[in-house]
Amino acid sequence: MPHALTTSPVYIAGVAETALGKVLDQSEFSMVALAAREALAEAGLGLRDVDALFTNYMGEEGSVQLGEYLGLAPRYAESSDMGGASFEFFVHHAMAAIAAGRCEVALIGYASRQRTRRNRKKAAPALDGSLSAQFETPYGIHFPIGHYALSAARYMHQYGATLEHLAEVAVAARQWAALNPKAWVRDPLSIADVMASPMLCDPLRKLDCCLITDGGGAIVVTSRDRARDAAKRPIRVLGAGESHVQWHVAQCPDLTVTPGRASGRDAFAMAGISACDVDVFEPYDNFTHAVLLYLEDLGFCGKGEAGAFVAEGRLRPGGSLPSMTSGGGLSYCHPGALGILLLVEAVRQLRGEALDRQVPGAEIAVAHGTGGLAFSTASTVVLARD
């Protein structure tokens, strides 16, 4: 029996970035509003057509506050906090809601000015009675570099990945960034440069960690019928999956495996694809070693093999698995929650509008988000040009 989601195909009909980098002349809400108008224009729609709204980190009741700003009264809404992967979760949920007839035009939006505001936290709260305050904060765990460093150290110990393997991910991202005029950093970067950057929490060095920039985006998800007037080619959502596991790092039984194993399995099964079918990979590159874990968990290579896999330059421009093609969170933009920009870039690659960084003939792209503290959440979205 055909799956409901294959008989009622769902599309991303519009995408837009907000202003990126350092944004001094806009608020977070105005950034999303401008991006939403741009994405809706691509879809051949307007704000009056939006009947579903999804956002995260836009206030304590995020979709309510963003909805008011945009003048919306949606009949389907969500502001779940799945960390930076929330936007892949939202595509999954919007896909199901549209296929079930609960809404027709879903707007997903997000913006942050974390660089301008300098408002990133370094640690979980102290003495508020929370489990984090009791069992994590007193030990001085940096939030989130400490959590990810414990994952990276264990992964390297268990599988023999090297600092050079980690550095290769940063180098590949930078080579893509050099092709993207919107990327925050575009200077040439070598393995030696990464290895020479300051150690923050062993084994993670400064250049193993993503940027801290302002930015965000907007995405329109809708049915084939509502996308018929789209100004640009709608891109099919072929499959999606999600999972979440621990919040506190000590509760994770195996820090070398992420919930991406489950989200990827479900997304690929719904899409009817396997890793070898993927032309473009947009992983949530918040830390270099994270990309190695995703490659294994999504089946691009075997467990423990990702270091050798990337060492051959596979992720770079011209490589066999073009990845982080915008320059990623490592070199293009990381506005605190990167997931929405992974979807924007994947859609642009599949439309063939990625200019100097275009992957020739790209037909299937995967946006893979992660969130929380050292792989708490994961959501995978498979997109296709049809």
Add this chain to the structure above:
Amino acid sequence: MTDKTSSFSDLGAADPTTEPFWQACAERRLIVQRCTACGARQFYPRPFCLACESGSLDWVEVEGFGTIYSLTTVRIPVSDELVPPYLLALVDLDEGPRLLTNIEASTAEIGDRVTLAWRARDGLPPLPVFRLAGSRS
């Protein structure tokens, strides 16, 4: 200063379910939950057993020996209480549960054996930390 107060929850240093744990720490004893049905040990405490879903648990003191599962040296300032560099680790207790903790040493390796130590805190129960097995406290 005394390690023990009537309620660490009042200070925000515990919650009603973890109060017994921190009261034991005040006596420099490290306790974890034990399921009276299946014997599984778990930490942090919950009102049910994660392994078998029994609702019957008690507390047992651990021996205080463990193995480093993962380790990082924190080289950037995070809190006022700890001056970098310091060792942040996940330690697997011999009884099973895994704890986030500090290793009171200048260097250590994943797989190293460690033993329980205590770090005094002003106005709060002492914190369970670890030192390398065989080293002097």
